[in-house]
Amino acid sequence: MILSVQEAARRLADGELVALPTETVYGLAARADDDAAVAKIFAAKGRPADHPLIVHVADAARARAFAAVWPRLAERLTAACWPGPLTVIVPRRPELAQAAAGGQDSIGLRCPAHPLFHEVLEAAAALGVPGLAAPSANRFGRVSPTTAAHVEQEFEGRIAVVDGGACSVGIESTIVDCTRPYPVLLRPGMLDAAQLEALLGETLRTPDAQAPRASGTLEAHYAPRARVRLFEPAALAIALQGRLPEGLTVYSRTPWTGGPWAALPAEPEAAAQQLFATLRALDDAGAREIWVESPPSADARWAGVLDRLRRAAAAG
Secondary structure, three states, X not given: OEOOHHHXXXXXXXXXXXXEOOOOOOEXXXXXXXXXXXXXXXXXXXXXXXXXXXXXXXXXXXXXXXXXXXXXXXXXXXXXXXXXXXXXXXXXXXXXXXXXXXXXXXXXXXXXXXXXXXXXXXXXXXXXXXXXXXXEOOOOOEOOOOOHHHHHHHOOOOOOEOOOOOOXXXXXXXXXEOOOXXXXXXXXXXOOHHHHHHHHOOOOEOOOOOOOOOOOOOOOOOEOOOEEEEEOHXXXXXXXXXXXXXXXXXXXXXXXXXXXXXXXXXXXXXXXXXXXXXXXXXXXXOOOEEEEEOOOOOOHHHHHHHHHHHHXXXXX
């Protein structure tokens, strides 16, 4: 069912689920201040209740309502990158969004750039909703949706959706932990580390044992039904000269004429925008195995796409 903005806001205020478009992927939204509503997200996705969600807000002022403190790192990043594909992890106000936070004392916050999501946020705010918890609108661990049709296919029409067209970014937001005196990159996205380090004037660290749990950071994630295998370009060329599995599709920048082939764009922005839609299309076409030519790991602009492909391959 396709909803108007006002109907979506009313349903969200009443504690129901609605799928909404962002610039990254479609999100499965519920009001973040209602733990019973948020529990419906976990149930619909089959997602573990301790795997935290990101809360979406209209601006930094509304984000602060969920924060026990607003760290300087979060202030710098959000001032430069919001609205946009960046999530900051900050200390959580104890009385708010416990379910959305997966029981942690921190919370992930994002201000999305999609105009329809903002319209829903504003309409819902007028009905008393301070923010929306919204992970990707798909079954847990599977390929994220980047169109309304993907959401309807994923949930067999049981989740109402606001149709905002195809997502312009195509992979989930970059996540930065701002709970400590130094920034930690928890999940890469299309805002790459070099951009963020230039904004902060300091180096992003890698996660350690003290890092909070964050969305989309499990080893296996973003997986189609087909098995994904990730190859360096030279290794893929050699593998394609050997015995090939039944139902193979190759997804590469280098053209292949030996069977079904999907073109991986040469630029990371186009590759990200098309990635999940391509994986879904290959599933629908009957691919049983997808061999992917790895993007260049030395180019930081590809970090988000490479991260999603590695996690998809880990699921196989």
